[in-house]
Amino acid sequence: MVLTASTMLKLGTSAPEFQLPDVVSGQSISLATFADRKALLVMFICQHCPFVKHIQFELAKLGQDYQSQSLGIVAISANDIQSHPNDDPEHLLAMASNLGFNFPVCFDETQEVAKQYTAACTPDFFVFDQQRQLVYRGQLDDSRPSNDLMTTGQDLRAALDAVLANQPVNPEQKPSIGCNIKWRPGNEPSYFG
Numbered sequence: 001m002v003l004t005a006s007t008m009l010k011l012g013t014s015a016p017e018f019q020l021p022d023v024v025s026g027q028s029i030s031l032a033t034f035a036d037r038k039a040l041l042v043m044f045i046c047q048h049c050p051f052v053k054h055i056q057f058e059l060a061k062l063g064q065d066y067q068s069q070s071l072g073i074v075a076i077s078a079n080d081i082q083s084h085p086n087d088d089p090e091h092l093l094a095m096a097s098n099l100g101f102n103f104p105v106c107f108d109e110t111q112e113v114a115k116q117y118t119a120a121c122t123p124d125f126f127v128f129d130q131q132r133q134l135v136y137r138g139q140l141d142d143s144r145p146s147n148d149l150m151t152t153g154q155d156l157r158a159a160l161d162a163v164l165a166n167q168p169v170n171p172e173q174k175p176s177i178g179c180n181i182k183w184r185p186g187n188e189p190s191y192f193g
Contacts, residue, residue, distance in 0.1 A: 002179065002180040003177060003178075003179075003180075004120050004121040004177070004178060004179065004180040004181075005120065005121065005175040005176065005177050006120055006121060006124050006125075006137055006138055006139075006175035006176045006177075007118040007119075007120045007191055008137055008138065008173070008175055009117070009118045009126070009134060009137050010134070011134050011135065011136075011137070011171060012133050012134060013133070013134040014132055014133060014134075015031055015040065015042070015126075015128045015132040015133075015134070016113070016116035016117055017030065017031055017116075018030060018031065018076075018106075018108075018113040018116070020076065020106035020107065020108055020113060021089075021106060021107060022104035022105060022106055023089040023090075023092045023093045023096065023105050023106065023107055024093060024096050024097070024101075024104065024105060025104070027104075029074055029104045029106050031132065033072070033074075033104075034072030034074070036070075037070050037071055037072035037130075038069075038070035038071065038129075038130045038163070038164055039070065039071050039072070039127060039128065039129055039130065039160065039163045039164055040071070040072040040073075040074070040127070040128045040132065041062075041071060041072070041073045041074070041125065041126070041127050041128075041156075041160065042074055042076065042117065042125075042126040042127075042128070043059070043073070043074070043075045043076070043123060043124070043125050043126075044075075044076050044077070044078060044114060044117070044119040044121075044122055044123065044124040044125075044181065045059070045075050045076070045077060045105075045122050045123050046077045046078075046079045046084070046087045046092075046122045046179075046181075046182075047077070047086050047087050047091045047092055047094075047095045048079075048084060048086040048087055048091075049122040049123075049178060049179040050145050050179070051121075051122060051123060051144070051145060051177070051178035051179055052122050052123050052178070052179075053145075054143070054144070054145040054151065055123060055140055055143070055151050055153075056095070056099055057099070057151070058140065058151045058152070058153045059075070059099070059101070059123075060099040060100050060101055061153070062153055062156070062157070063101055063102045063103050064100075064102065066160065067102055069164055070164065071160060071164060072103075073103035073104075074103060074104050074105075074106060075096075075101070075103060075104070075105045075106065076105075076106045076107075076108050076113060076114065076119075077092055077105070077106070077107055077108065077122075078107075078108035078111045078113065078114035078119065078181055079122075079181060079182040080111075080182045080183060080184040080187075081109075082184070083182055083184075084182045087182070088107075089107045092105050092107060093105070111181075111183060111184065111187055114181055114189075115189045118189070118191050119181055120180065120181060120191075121176055121177065121178035121179060121180055121181065122178045122179050122181060123140060123176055123178050124137075124176050124178070125137065125138065125139070125140060125156055125176060127156070127159050127160060127163060127169070129163050135159065135162075135163050135169040136156070136159035136160075136163075136169050136173060137173065137175075138155060138156075138173040138174050138175050138176055139155050139156070139173075139174045139175060139176040139177065140153050140155060140156045140176065141153055141154045141155050141156070142154075142155075142174075144177065155173070155174065158170065159173075
C-alpha cells in the first residue's frame, strides 16, 4: 500500500466524458446518464482498499441520503485486476450488493477514465455542477483508518449541499488520502512523473 493524495484537478475543469459498464445492471454508464441531474459525484473506489473499507458505509449512506435530490452518483474502480483480483467486476458487484449501493459501480478496465479525471487514490472524489464544471475535489472528511474520528462525510456533503442549493462551494479543499490506484505495469499516468 502506497499512501497517495488526490492530484487536486483544477476547479472549473469540465467533466471528462466516459462510457463504462455498470457491474450491477450491465448497462453502459456515461455523463449522459445523469443529464437531468443538477450535480454529479464521481468517486474512484475499489473493493480491497482499507481506506475505502473505512468509509464504505458512509458511501452507501450518501447514496440513500441524496437519492431524492437532483444528484447523480457513479463509483468507478480502475485497479489492475491482474495484481489485485479482488477488485474485479465480480467482487465489485458483491460489494455493491452487500452495502446496498443505489448508484452505478463501473469498472474502468483500460484505466483511461481514471487518467482523464487525474484520479490518484482510492477513494478520490469529484463533484461537478449542472454545467459539469468541477466544483469540488478532495476528501470525504478528516476520518482515516488510523485515527479515531467518526466518518461523517462532512467535507463532501458540504460541497454537495452547496451545489444543489445553487450556492458557491468553498474553494478551500483538502485532498483525499488513500491507497494509490493500482496501475497496470507501464500504464502509470504522466501526472505522477
